[in-house]
Amino acid sequence: MRIFGLLLAAIVLIALPFFTTGYVIYLANILLTFTVLCLGLHIVIGEAGQFSLAHAAFYGIGIYVTGIAGTKYGLPFPVTMLIGGVAAAAVGFVIGVIALRMRDIYLALATFAFGEAMQWLFQNWDAVTGGPNGLRIAPAHLFGHEFVTDKDAYPVVVLFALLMIGLTILISRARLGRALRAVRESEVAAQAMGIPVQRAKLLAFGLSAFFAGIAGGMFTLFSTFIHPESLGFSTTMLALTMVVVGGLGSIGGAVGGAIVFGLISELLRQAPSFQEIAYGLILIIFMMYAPKGLFAFLADKFGRARHG
Amino acid sequence: MDLELAILFLQQGLVSGLVIGSVYALLALSIVMIFKTSEVPNFAAGEVFMAAAYCALFLMVFRALPVWLAIPLTLATSFLVAALFRRGVLTQVAKASGSPVNLVIATLGLSYVLKGLVRRTGYGDTPRSFPALVSTDSVMIGQASLTRLDMAIFVAAVVVMAAVFWLFAYTKVGRSMRAVGMNPKAARLMGVNIERVHMLVWGLSAVISAIAALLIAPKILMTAEMGSVVTMAFAAAIVGGFTSLPGAVVGGFVIGIVENLVGLFISSRAIVVAPFLVIMLVLIFRPQGLFGGRFAIKKV
Amino acid sequence: MANPLLSVENLTISFGGIVAVRDFSIAVEPGTIHALIGPNGAGKSTTFNCISRLYKPNAGRIIFDGQEITHLPSSAMAGLGIARSFQNLELFNELTVLENMLIGAHVHCGGSFGDRLAAHPPAVMREIDAIIERTGLAPYRETKARNLDFGHQKLLELARALAIKPRLLLLDEPAAGLRNREIAALDTLLTDLARKEGLTIIIVEHVMALVMSISDRVTVLNFGTKIAEGTPAEVKGNTAVIEAYLGKEVALHG
Numbered sequence: 001m002r003i004f005g006l007l008l009a010a011i012v013l014i015a016l017p018f019f020t021t022g023y024v025i026y027l028a029n030i031l032l033t034f035t036v037l038c039l040g041l042h043i044v045i046g047e048a049g050q051f052s053l054a055h056a057a058f059y060g061i062g063i064y065v066t067g068i069a070g071t072k073y074g075l076p077f078p079v080t081m082l083i084g085g086v087a088a089a090a091v092g093f094v095i096g097v098i099a100l101r102m103r104d105i106y107l108a109l110a111t112f113a114f115g116e117a118m119q120w121l122f123q124n125w126d127a128v129t130g131g132p133n134g135l136r137i138a139p140a141h142l143f144g145h146e147f148v149t150d151k152d153a154y155p156v157v158v159l160f161a162l163l164m165i166g167l168t169i170l171i172s173r174a175r176l177g178r179a180l181r182a183v184r185e186s187e188v189a190a191q192a193m194g195i196p197v198q199r200a201k202l203l204a205f206g207l208s209a210f211f212a213g214i215a216g217g218m219f220t221l222f223s224t225f226i227h228p229e230s231l232g233f234s235t236t237m238l239a240l241t242m243v244v245v246g247g248l249g250s251i252g253g254a255v256g257g258a259i260v261f262g263l264i265s266e267l268l269r270q271a272p273s274f275q276e277i278a279y280g281l282i283l284i285i286f287m288m289y290a291p292k293g294l295f296a297f298l299a300d301k302f303g304r305a306r307h308g
Numbered sequence: 309m310d311l312e313l314a315i316l317f318l319q320q321g322l323v324s325g326l327v328i329g330s331v332y333a334l335l336a337l338s339i340v341m342i343f344k345t346s347e348v349p350n351f352a353a354g355e356v357f358m359a360a361a362y363c364a365l366f367l368m369v370f371r372a373l374p375v376w377l378a379i380p381l382t383l384a385t386s387f388l389v390a391a392l393f394r395r396g397v398l399t400q401v402a403k404a405s406g407s408p409v410n411l412v413i414a415t416l417g418l419s420y421v422l423k424g425l426v427r428r429t430g431y432g433d434t435p436r437s438f439p440a441l442v443s444t445d446s447v448m449i450g451q452a453s454l455t456r457l458d459m460a461i462f463v464a465a466v467v468v469m470a471a472v473f474w475l476f477a478y479t480k481v482g483r484s485m486r487a488v489g490m491n492p493k494a495a496r497l498m499g500v501n502i503e504r505v506h507m508l509v510w511g512l513s514a515v516i517s518a519i520a521a522l523l524i525a526p527k528i529l530m531t532a533e534m535g536s537v538v539t540m541a542f543a544a545a546i547v548g549g550f551t552s553l554p555g556a557v558v559g560g561f562v563i564g565i566v567e568n569l570v571g572l573f574i575s576s577r578a579i580v581v582a583p584f585l586v587i588m589l590v591l592i593f594r595p596q597g598l599f600g601g602r603f604a605i606k607k608v
Numbered sequence: 609m610a611n612p613l614l615s616v617e618n619l620t621i622s623f624g625g626i627v628a629v630r631d632f633s634i635a636v637e638p639g640t641i642h643a644l645i646g647p648n649g650a651g652k653s654t655t656f657n658c659i660s661r662l663y664k665p666n667a668g669r670i671i672f673d674g675q676e677i678t679h680l681p682s683s684a685m686a687g688l689g690i691a692r693s694f695q696n697l698e699l700f701n702e703l704t705v706l707e708n709m710l711i712g713a714h715v716h717c718g719g720s721f722g723d724r725l726a727a728h729p730p731a732v733m734r735e736i737d738a739i740i741e742r743t744g745l746a747p748y749r750e751t752k753a754r755n756l757d758f759g760h761q762k763l764l765e766l767a768r769a770l771a772i773k774p775r776l777l778l779l780d781e782p783a784a785g786l787r788n789r790e791i792a793a794l795d796t797l798l799t800d801l802a803r804k805e806g807l808t809i810i811i812v813e814h815v816m817a818l819v820m821s822i823s824d825r826v827t828v829l830n831f832g833t834k835i836a837e838g839t840p841a842e843v844k845g846n847t848a849v850i851e852a853y854l855g856k857e858v859a860l861h862g
Contacts, residue, residue, distance in 0.1 A: 051409070098592055104408070105349050106591055109546055113587035116539065120581040125841045173727040185700035191661060192698075193772065194686025194715040226748045237416060244413055249702070273427035280420030284397055287414040291405035 017154055024248070025150040025223065027266060033218045034041035035258040038242050040211025044252035045176060046243060049184025051108040053069045055239050057118035058209040059230035060086040062216020064122065065131055067137040067226060077147070079138035080218030085210045092209020093128060096202040115236055122228035134227035137220050153222035160218050164211060168251055171207070180204055193297040238265065241279065245286055247293025256295050315571075317450050322570040323452040329564020330465035332595050334520035335541030336406035336548065337472055338513040344551055345490040345509045347408055349542075353517055354535030358482045360518035361525045361534065362426050371433075375441060379522065390514030391507040393418055399503065405575045423532055432532030440516035466490045468519055469557055475512075477552065485509055485575055493526035538592075540567070543583035547590050611674070613638040613808045619668035619840045621654055623661030627656045631834045635824075636776075639806040641798065643819045643840075646829035647852060652812045653695060656780055659810070660692045661685055672686070672776065691774035693765040695781045695812075701754040703747055708753055708764055709736045723751070736771055743767040743797070754849055759790045766797075776808045777801070783815040791818055792853070795800050820844070828852065 016028055037059055040178035044052045056299050060173050066084030069075050075083075095114055099107050099227035129135055139146045140153070147153045171177050183200045184189035219226070240257075246257020264282070318321075335353060342350045363385055367378040372551040401414045401566045426432040436582035437564055446453050487495040488505045528534065544563045549554025563583060612635035619632040636642045644652045649797050657663045661682040672688060685692075697850045700708050710717070713732045717854050722731045746754060753764055766782055779798075782828040783791050793837055799822050801807040813819050819826065819840070826843040828836040830852040836843055843849055 019670065033828075037642065098744060100589070101771075102591055105343075105347075105550070106546075107351070107389075108412075110588055110591040111544060113543075113584040113591075115579055117588070118586040119829040120584070124577060124581075174725045175714065177726070178707065178711050179714060181702055181707070182714075187680075187697045189694065189698035190711070191695075192686065192692050193682055193711050193768070196681070196683045197710070240413070254848060273424045276420045276424030276425075276427065280417040280422075280424060283417030283420065284414050287402040287410045287417065288397060288404060291401070291407070291410050305740060 001154035010297065013158055015151065017151055022150055027263075028223045029150055029153060029218075031159050031216050031262040032110060033182035034184050034239065034242065034262050035255050036157055036164045036215040036218060037212055038254040038258040039251070040208040040248075041239050042217065042249075042251060043168065043171065043211065044204045044208035045240075046254065047172065047184065048180040050099060050201055050203060051104065051111070052095075052099075052202055052205065052208060052234050053108050053112040053233070053240075054118070055208070055212055056231050056233065057091050057115045058092055058212035059216045059219075059235065060118060060122055060228070061088040061209075062213030063137075063219050063226050063231070064087050064216075066214070066220045067135060068128070070140055070220065070230055071136070071138040076142045077217075078142065080140070080220070081160075081214060084217040084220075088207045088216065090132035090215025093202060093206045093240040095209070096205030098206045099205060100198050111259070112233065113210055115233060116276075119228060119232045122231055129217035129228065132228070134225055137226060137244050139223050139224070140221050147221055150222050156221055157218050160214065164214060165251070165255065168211075172251060176200075176203065196254070200281075211270070241283055242255040245282060245294055247296045250295070253293045253295050257293065260294065314589070316570070317572040319450045319452040319570035321572050322565055323454055324458075325565030325568040326561060327454070327458045327462050327564070328524075328555075328567065329544075329561035330469075331520050331524045331560075332537075332540045332563050333557040333560025334459055334465050334468060334516050335538060336560045336588035337469065337553060338516040338520070339538075339541055340548070340550060340556040341472075341485075341509055341513045341516075341544050341551060343545075344553075345485055346506060347397075347413045349550075350415050350513070351412060352422065353513075353541065354538030355419040356386065356390060356514050356535075356538050357517040357521045357538060358532065358535035359389075359422045359426055360514070361438065361521035362429070363432055364518075364522055364525070365436065365530065366429075366431065368439065383518050386514040386518040391511035392552070394507050394510035398506075398595065403477045421534070423535070424531045431529075432542050435529040435531050438530055439528035444526075457526060461527075464469065464523055466473065468516065471551065472516065481508065506522075508601040522582055540564075540583050543587045611638075612636055613673055614810070615671045616655070616659065617669045617671070619655065619670070620666050621651075621658055621839050622666055622698060625628060627832055632829070632832075632834055633839070634811060634827050634834075635807060638808050639802060640824035641802045641811060641822050643807045643823040643826045643830065644810060644812045645819055645826060645837075645843075650831055650852075651779070651832040652830040653780060654832075656692075656778060656810075656812055658803075660778055676756075686772045686774075689773070689775035690778065691769035691772040692778035693769050693780055693782055695784070697761055699753040699761060699764055699768075700843065702748050702855070704752055704753060705740070705756070705764055706736070706749045708768050709740060712736075712768035713773075714794075715772065735773065739767050741771050743770075744793075760787055762786060762790075766794075774807070776810070777808060778862070779804075779811045779813075781813055782811065783813055783818050786815075791815060792819065795821055820848060 017025060037055065038057070041052070041055050044050050060082040065087040066080045069080040069083050072078065095111065095149045098110060100111055108195055142146065147156065179190070179200050182195055183197050184191060187197050190200070211250045232254065242257040242261040243254050244257070245261050246255070247253025264278070265275065268278055286293070332515050335357060339350055339353050342348060359371055360382055364378055364382040367373045367381055368375065372522055373381070382393045397414055397418070398411055401410050442457045444457050447456055447459065456499070476486060484495065484500040484505050485508070486503055487498065489501055492502055540563050541560070544559035546558070546559070547562050548559030563586065566586060567582055571579045615633070615635040617633050619629055619830050620627065620716060621629045622707070632655060634642070644655065646652050653664065658665050661680060661684070665678065668678070669676055672690060677688065679683070703711070710732070713736060715734070716732050717723055717729050725769070740749060743766065745760065745763060745767055748760060753761065754811070756764060762782060762785070766779070769777060785796055786794065795818055798809060802809055811819070811823070826840050827834060828843060828849050835848045835852060835854065836846045838846070
């Protein structure tokens with residue numbers, strides 16, 4: 001069943017550029033970018049249990065740093081994306097240091113405040129970010145080849161998405177992943193098992209920000225323009241919604257949530273008020289009847305139907 | 309900047325800060341009230357505030373109801389919607405998972421729904437202004453200039469605060485609210501109907517938000533985004549320790565005054581970012597807030 | 609007499625001016641079971657949390673195997689070979705028994721880069737499987753800790769501590785809430801661990817039958833001070849101990 005699903009996903013990913021047009025490819029690029037953004041949130045909230053509401057800020061740092069490194073300094077894209085990811089991770093570490101002093105609601109509020117402050121910076125630091133006018137991003141390039149269209153960028157975006165999914169699975173299965181989950185479940189017990197809780201939290205924040213930074217870099221591959229308006233709390237909320245609707249704490253949930261909810265949000269884009277009402281109702285209904293997310297809910301129903 | 313101007317700015321900042329701060333204080337009260345009884349930070353507080361303002365606008369301007377009818381209707385609607393949300397939605401969410409995160413996400417859901425609904429009506433698409441019930445003539449206090457409306461806002465807000473404190477301190481309902489916040493199990497054993505207390509708290513909190521909205525609406529341009537002012541209230545609540553009602557009020561005034569002083573002395577562009585810096589600084593240096601108690605050592 | 613594996617010297621701990629433990633000293637010989645008993649609120653768990661470095665003492669020293677550990681962080685204990693269980697269960701509830709055990713073996717999973725990345729490092733798995741088998745948790749390997757019954761949750765607390773491969777095991781009320789049959793099994797397991805494998809155990813416990821049966825030495829605390837220490841038989845006959853447990857009247861007239 002699982003292998004069949006993966007096979008199907010692979011076929012769709014490979015076949016897409018041959019059978020569809022620009023818009024669908026653009027959509028695929030966006031959904032894959034959001035997938036990576038969601039994986040970052042999955043690491044810090046789903047695995048380590050630390051509430052972070054500054055995800056859009058790290059995404060923004062990734063976009064601006066990658067974009068500027070490419071546009072102003074003409075670096076090739078694998079280098080620019082690495083710089084973007086590392087810059088976001090560095091800021092993530094700093095936020096992690098702050099986060100060590102707080103928990104739960106206080107952490108959520110502090111990261112929320114940081115996210116808003118960063119958006120303000122994006123909007124007002126005209127010299128670097130272009131401020132409210134936004135920033136033009138030159139096409140990414142490698143070995144003299146320029147990635148101009150969505151179709152050009154698509155294989156690279158797919159590659160990065162797969163890389164990051166692989167990295168998440170690796171982390172989750174490894175000693176580090178277990179340590180993060182231990183911190184989520186009980187800090188005192190984690191400590192007693194020899195896990196340096198503070199360092200684990202720092203790593204979670206840093207890694208999560210790195211993922212967001214890479215997602216930002218992926219965005220610059222197929223976009224030519226960034227406006228700070230789209231880097232605020234609503235983007236963090238969108239990613240959080242995706243992770244929660246997919247199923248908090250599972251990688252499949254984060255990826256599936258990003259794709260399914262990303263599609264819904266794209267379909268509703270023409271009618272912003274409907275989009276908001278639908279978002280809200282989906283969140284409320286999921287929290288009421290399927291708190292473990294869409295996929296756990298389906299598995300539960302499906303499993304029950306099969307057994308009984 | 310010469311000294312004379314600085315003194316003038318200081319006075320103006322203080323007075324204007326107290327006025328806007330009183331509105332933040334009301335909003336912070338409504339957030340802290342809910343947090344104290346159910347440990348849920350209500351992320352829909354801003355949208356409740358916004359929706360209440362639109363409800364009143366609709367009744368007064370588009371249905372031409374008299375003020376004495378429109379205001380009670382607005383307050384009653386706010387109360388009902390919030391109480392029903394608590395009863396119909398949050399109770400089920402708590403039953404389904406019990407994790408506070410899920411409750412928080414449900415309040416975020418409510419905020420989206422309210423914003424979407426207001427936009428659906430079409431009234432939220434263009435900025436609108438709310439009719440002032442009190443004249444906007446200027447009055448001087450010291451060297452600071454204020455309008456009569458400002459003074460009315462301040463006085464009304466302080467009266468509402470006093471009523472809230474009286475309610476919590478001296479009435480049976482208030483005592484059961486405090487009991488539920490401190491120890492729900494013990495409260496249940498003492499015969500308190502927890503579910504009803506939660507509904508009351510949510511309803512009351514929405515009424516306070518609605519009052520804040522009615523007070524401030526004539527001073528600002530109404531849009532569907534006006535709920536973002538709640539950030540100031542969250543900042544106020546955090547300064548106050550997030551679990552203290554008097555702390556919320558003091559926090560509201562502090563944030564209001566800081567905002568105005570920053571605007572006068574630094575730049576109006578910096579106003580927007582000031583509360584976030586305050587939130588972060590307070591949380592970094594005093595994570596329990598200025599009025600919060602110390603964190604208890606976890607017993608293992 | 610061999611050198612003690614753990615010695616606590618003149619430990620004093622207070623919270624907000626209230627002294628919880630005053631000038632407390634013990635020496636625990638290697639390979640022995642040392643019980644800490646006393647009425648509720650006597651300071652047993654506080655002492656315990658201090659040895660496992662959760663609380664900071666106001667005065668005194670803690671020495672493990674000749675090394676002072678008084679100021680080391682709690683997370684350094686496992687690496688030294690000190691493991692503990694928790695009175696009120698601190699399991700990783702949403703994780704399976706196996707995952708709980710793997711996290712217990714955290715300090716042994718950090719060898720090579722391959723070990724760090726492995727979901728189930730082979731060497732560690734052999735040890736874990738042996739402990740799971742021995743504690744009777746084998747049927748529940750893939751069960752979430754949250755879904756175990758209380759007795760098995762207590763067992764998992766102990767099993768997870770054993771996964772650290774400790775030299776010193778601190779057990780905080782391992783028998784509380786267990787049924788007689790389960791207590792008997794615990795008795796055998798702990799005795800085996802100490803007598804056959806040379807593990808040193810400090811145990812805080814209220815179930816006196818277990819304490820008297822397994823302990824080599826018993827230290828009695830009351831109001832934060834040590835009032836008696838000796839073999840189980842010596843402590844049982846000590847007037848101060850009877851007073852502490854039953855009140856003065858009974859001690860005089862009974």
